[in-house]
């Protein structure tokens with residue numbers, strides 16, 4: 305069987321001579337890859353030439369193809385890394401998707417990158433120890449009950465989570481929305497909006513000819529926008545999912561445009577993990593769209609220092625340079641980052657790439673993730689170790705999200721050992737006690 309290396313100069317020359325628009329490209333690619341193996345040795349497409357829109361679409365398409373290959377060939381991954389038939393059982397319940405890029409960060413079976421990406425039979429256990437674990441359920445935060453329309457979670461009066469996609473570049477094994485991501489719950493939404501499931505030429509053309517006003521009344525995005533429009537107390541909208549940046553750039557543009565037309569929406573935030581799992585998605589074209597809609601904030605999700613690479617740093621740089629403030633929501637995960645050394649290294653690396661550590665989440669009591677839950681004391685010890693070892697801007701807030709939809713609260717270390725009306729007895733980061741008079 306012939307192998308096509310999509311990074312080879314020969315293939316690019318053929319491509320350049322045959323393709324002037326995206327539809328041509330899809331046709332060319334499908335024809336030329338029939339009965340051949342597509343080989344992508346770097347998952348980078350920087351040197352393909354073309355107009356920026358065409359280039360963007362081609363890069364995404366190729367990345368998608370490479371992803372599909374990894375998904376389809378999960379048996380191969382299994383063979384390469386470990387003989388584990390149980391993986392199939394897990395995938396039947398919780399989908400698996402790993403980008404070639406993220407896969408390349410794995411150094412050995414069971415390392416912190418592997419643990420976040422590769423299914424584990426423990427996901428099918430209700431808890432790691434039922435006698436001591438609290439009840440673990442699919443939706444402990446009662447998001448479904450706080451959902452006035454299917455694409456909105458409205459917990460706090462002034463802000464909403466707007467679920468615009470249920471697709472992610474990678475399905476993190478510790479995901480708190482494991483019950484939803486990658487599944488068919490929002491099938492209509494994802495097939496309509498997500499080019500990553502791409503897409504016959506017909507569908508593509510139809511999609512391209514739509515605009516935001518054409519979304520049917522029953523469409524989930526439209527319902528979400530309508531809810532935000534009529535709920536005047538909403539000041540802050542968080543685009544989430546799934547991963548909003550897996551939508552195609554034009555759709556992201558339309559959603560942001562529609563939100564910016566709503567007077568009472570002051571800030572827009574995007575929660576995404578593509579910077580970490582598919583950094584090539586942060587293209588010049590995408591950034592040129594995002595920067596039209598300031599004040600726009602992006603919260604990303606790094607959990608381990610090995611995830612900060614030249615590629616993810618470049619993606620962050622593109623966003624920061626366009627004036628998008630970047631924060632990081634790290635999840636404390638057993639076997640991944642549940643020790644001071646790893647966490648301190650991660651926080652140092654984050655501020656070096658202009659990402660402010662925002663939250664350190666204690667993992668929620670979500671079904672299929674019990675094996676990732678460390679104790680609260682582990683988290684507090686890590687927080688204690690950060691104070692004194694890290695500059696203040698590198699220290700995130702340690703948070704728990706209360707079951708039942710009662711919201712997030714910070715978990716604080718108690719530095720004040722005693723106090724009365726005149727003084728407090730305070731412990732410093734070294735454990736030394738000192739008196740502080742008011």
Ligand code: SF4
Nearest residue numbers: 472475476479546577
């Ligand atoms: S990217 Fe976010 S939403 Fe998607 S699987 Fe990972 S944690 Fe869940």
